[in-house]
Amino acid sequence: MPTSTPNIYLVGLMGAGKTTIGRALARRIGYGFVDSDHEIVARTGVPIPTIFEIEGEEGFRRREAQVIAELAGDHGRVVATGGGVVLQQANRDHLRSGGMVAYLRVPPRILFERTRSDRNRPLLRVADPLARLEALHAERDPLYREVADIVVEGGRGNAQSITQLLAREACLRWKL
Numbered sequence: 001m002p003t004s005t006p007n008i009y010l011v012g013l014m015g016a017g018k019t020t021i022g023r024a025l026a027r028r029i030g031y032g033f034v035d036s037d038h039e040i041v042a043r044t045g046v047p048i049p050t051i052f053e054i055e056g057e058e059g060f061r062r063r064e065a066q067v068i069a070e071l072a073g074d075h076g077r078v079v080a081t082g083g084g085v086v087l088q089q090a091n092r093d094h095l096r097s098g099g100m101v102a103y104l105r106v107p108p109r110i111l112f113e114r115t116r117s118d119r120n121r122p123l124l125r126v127a128d129p130l131a132r133l134e135a136l137h138a139e140r141d142p143l144y145r146e147v148a149d150i151v152v153e154g155g156r157g158n159a160q161s162i163t164q165l166l167a168r169e170a171c172l173r174w175k176l
């Protein structure tokens with residue numbers, strides 16, 4: 001792989017499939033894989049809900065921005081971001097200048113079904129997680145679109161078909 005091969009970033013709301021599809025895509029096209037949330041957990045040694053409890057969302061966002069800035073200097077990786085990565089301008093700038101950005105766009109109702117039994121997402125530990133997902137979708141959809149080179153309607157296909165589609169897209173762009 002040429003050293004100049006850019007990163008591929010996956011963005012979208014919680015449950016969109018960034019981690020699942022990112023890992024599969026990396027394997028398929030021979031890229032490295034990194035999940036910014038996993039990186040934060042590895043560095044802190046505690047799970048994400050604990051970071052939110054101790055440092056608040058603000059502390060988590062500082063750590064997230066640090067990881068994204070470091071990864072921007074890298075190449076040849078598939079990067080699964082956290083759903084809130086687009087909230088900060090600096091992160092959006094890194095994504096836009098760093099390769100291909102794919103937005104996995106999934107309706108909140110499906111995201112709710114996919115995430116309802118998972119306790120690892122502090123922003124969804126509320127009385128009405130579906131309403132929260134709808135609000136986050138309204139707030140963030142324009143930001144995801146702003147950074148995206150490609151928007152994939154990720155509620156329809158299964159993870160395998162979306163992985164295939166993104167692999168084709170990367171191969172066409174960079175003749176992998």
Ligand SMILES: Nc1ncnc2c1ncn2[C@@H]1O[C@H](COP(=O)(O)OP(=O)(O)O)[C@@H](O)[C@H]1O
Pocket residue numbers: 012013014015016017018019020021080114115154157158159160162
């Ligand atoms: N295209 C898909 N179709 C069905 N289920 C999916 C799909 N993508 C992801 N999932 C499931 O949804 C859940 C959340 O996926 P995950 O990759 O953790 O999302 P994200 O990283 O975007 O929050 C997982 O249980 C995963 O198996």
Ligand SMILES: O=C(O)C1=C[C@@H](OP(=O)(O)O)[C@@H](O)[C@H](O)C1
Pocket residue numbers: 012013014015018019037048081082083084085120121122123
């Ligand atoms: O949407 C968000 O603000 C968040 C999404 C999570 O990642 P996933 O999108 O992989 O669930 C994780 O970064 C954190 O809980 C905050």
Ligand SMILES: [Mg+2]
Pocket residue numbers: 018019035037080081082
């Ligand atoms: Mg994830």
